[in-house]
Amino acid sequence: MLSSNHDVLTHLNTGLFIDGDWRSGASGQTFEVQDPATGRAVAEVADATVEDGLAAVEAAAQAGVGWAAVPPRQRSELLRRIYELMLDRADMLARLIVLENGKSMADARGEVGYAAEFFRWFSEEAVRISGDIGLAPSGANRIVVQYEPIGIALLITPWNFPAAMATRKIAPALAAGCTCILKPAPETPLTACALMDLFHDAGLPAGVVNLVSTSRSSEVVGAMMADARVRKLSFTGSTGVGSVLLAQAAKQIMNCSMELGGNAPFVVFDDADLEKALDGAMIAKMRNGGQACTAANRFYVQDGIFDAFAEGLSARMAALKVGAAHDETVELGPVISERARSRIDGLVRDAIDGGARALTGGETPAGEGFFYPPTVLADVRPDARIMHEEIFGPVAPVVRFTTEDQAIDAANATEYGLISYVFTGDLARGLRVSERLQAGMIGLNRGLASDPAAPFGGVKQSGLGREGAHHGIMEFLEAKYVAVAW
Numbered sequence: 001m002l003s004s005n006h007d008v009l010t011h012l013n014t015g016l017f018i019d020g021d022w023r024s025g026a027s028g029q030t031f032e033v034q035d036p037a038t039g040r041a042v043a044e045v046a047d048a049t050v051e052d053g054l055a056a057v058e059a060a061a062q063a064g065v066g067w068a069a070v071p072p073r074q075r076s077e078l079l080r081r082i083y084e085l086m087l088d089r090a091d092m093l094a095r096l097i098v099l100e101n102g103k104s105m106a107d108a109r110g111e112v113g114y115a116a117e118f119f120r121w122f123s124e125e126a127v128r129i130s131g132d133i134g135l136a137p138s139g140a141n142r143i144v145v146q147y148e149p150i151g152i153a154l155l156i157t158p159w160n161f162p163a164a165m166a167t168r169k170i171a172p173a174l175a176a177g178c179t180c181i182l183k184p185a186p187e188t189p190l191t192a193c194a195l196m197d198l199f200h201d202a203g204l205p206a207g208v209v210n211l212v213s214t215s216r217s218s219e220v221v222g223a224m225m226a227d228a229r230v231r232k233l234s235f236t237g238s239t240g241v242g243s244v245l246l247a248q249a250a251k252q253i254m255n256c257s258m259e260l261g262g263n264a265p266f267v268v269f270d271d272a273d274l275e276k277a278l279d280g281a282m283i284a285k286m287r288n289g290g291q292a293c294t295a296a297n298r299f300y301v302q303d304g305i306f307d308a309f310a311e312g313l314s315a316r317m318a319a320l321k322v323g324a325a326h327d328e329t330v331e332l333g334p335v336i337s338e339r340a341r342s343r344i345d346g347l348v349r350d351a352i353d354g355g356a357r358a359l360t361g362g363e364t365p366a367g368e369g370f371f372y373p374p375t376v377l378a379d380v381r382p383d384a385r386i387m388h389e390e391i392f393g394p395v396a397p398v399v400r401f402t403t404e405d406q407a408i409d410a411a412n413a414t415e416y417g418l419i420s421y422v423f424t425g426d427l428a429r430g431l432r433v434s435e436r437l438q439a440g441m442i443g444l445n446r447g448l449a450s451d452p453a454a455p456f457g458g459v460k461q462s463g464l465g466r467e468g469a470h471h472g473i474m475e476f477l478e479a480k481y482v483a484v485a486w
Contacts, residue, residue, distance in 0.1 A: 012096075152230045239261040266300070269429065
């Protein structure tokens with residue numbers, strides 16, 4: 001409790017938030033939350049049981065009819081108040097994110113701004129849910145289509161963006177008229193706790209949003225999904241877990257949105273502006289220390305620019321200040337856990353054993369916390385694990401290519417298809433390559449593509465559905481067709 005980062009815990013409720021009240025949970029048990037910079041526990045959070053999960057479903061069901069009947073303008077104004085409160089409490093939220101996630105303060109502040117923007121965006125979308133009317137081709141009747149809330153939504157979020165991944169789901173659910181249950185990652189539940197207080201202070205009715213934090217994720221989530229009243233599952237996380245959840249959802253024919261893993265290629269052509277490509281690479285690779293599904297995972301650089309790019313990227317990575325993110329001058333904090341660090345190091349060791357060279361980094365440091373240095377690898381073999389598995393850390397493997405077709409074939413040689421990055425000075429080439437890349441999103445001469453006003457999502461095993469934009473609210477709506485003659 002010595003630093004201002006720890007001071008944010010002083011008045012933080014860390015129970016379960018169900019039906020507008022804070023509860024200790026049926027078992028009274030808690031689980032610890034660690035600071036990744038030290039590996040030490042900083043808080044204890046209520047550990048929900050199946051009974052608690054079903055209580056959250058009941059609360060959401062009781063609030064559902066009333067919330068769906070709230071006029072769109074009123075829902076819109078409530079979401080707008082939440083947006084404004086998030087900005088008012090941005091410093092507190094950022095410090096909580098740093099404390100439980102470990103990302104740099106600059107990254108944490110950026111996340112809070114991004115997270116808040118979903119409430120502003122969907123406050124505007126709430127009043128733009130329109131239907132359709134037309135004449136049947138036979139002329140026998142009119143075709144009237146209107147959109148209704150899908151029902152109770154179960155929202156499961158990961159640890160890497162504890163604010164933004166929650167708001168990207170909660171905001172469209174509320175705008176559509178759905179009630180919901182948030183199940184945050186057990187590594188980072190504190191930000192979710194702070195959001196519940198914020199929703200209460202904004203005037204959100206009891207039961208509209210409920211929080212169930214638990215270390216028994218599969219057990220509690222399974223019970224909630226087995227309840228026929230839960231009609232929507234929105235999950236962000238690994239493809240492996242997403243596949244399991246889809247199988248469970250099939251039993252209830254539950255509507256699912258899945259934002260899953262990535263293996264993003266970052267393609268740099270000879271005619272690219274080198275400095276802009278390096279700027280983009282640092283953003284695409286190092287946002288949240290590489291712990292993002294959108295992180296550039298594989299760098300394919302054309303022969304003519306390869307040496308300059310590899311040298312420039314190594315210099316920039318080596319210059320990053322690494323340390324506990326409580327220091328606001330730090331640019332790279334720890335990864336989320338010792339397990340995550342060991343996995344990253346295993347990928348690097350495998351690549352080096354196969355002949356890769358570490359241009360910078362590549363060695364796990366001694367001392368407390370879960371730190372891994374910014375690392376650039378060259379001469380990485382195509383069959384190295386690091387070229388096929390999501391790194392989720394500050395490591396950049398750089399590989400040469402010669403022709404456009406080679407780059408596209410290599411970029412597409414993955415079961416994932418979330419986002420791809422392309423840097424070139426030729427717009428025609430950029431658009432041509434973008435069309436051939438198998439990804440739901442393309443960053444063309446940009447290292448950052450995420451925007452609440454744009455549809456976020458992937459193809460292949462990177463997921464189903466889209467978040468953000470107008471598409472995001474449609475994920476929480478059902479079309480109802482009325483045949484009528486007059």
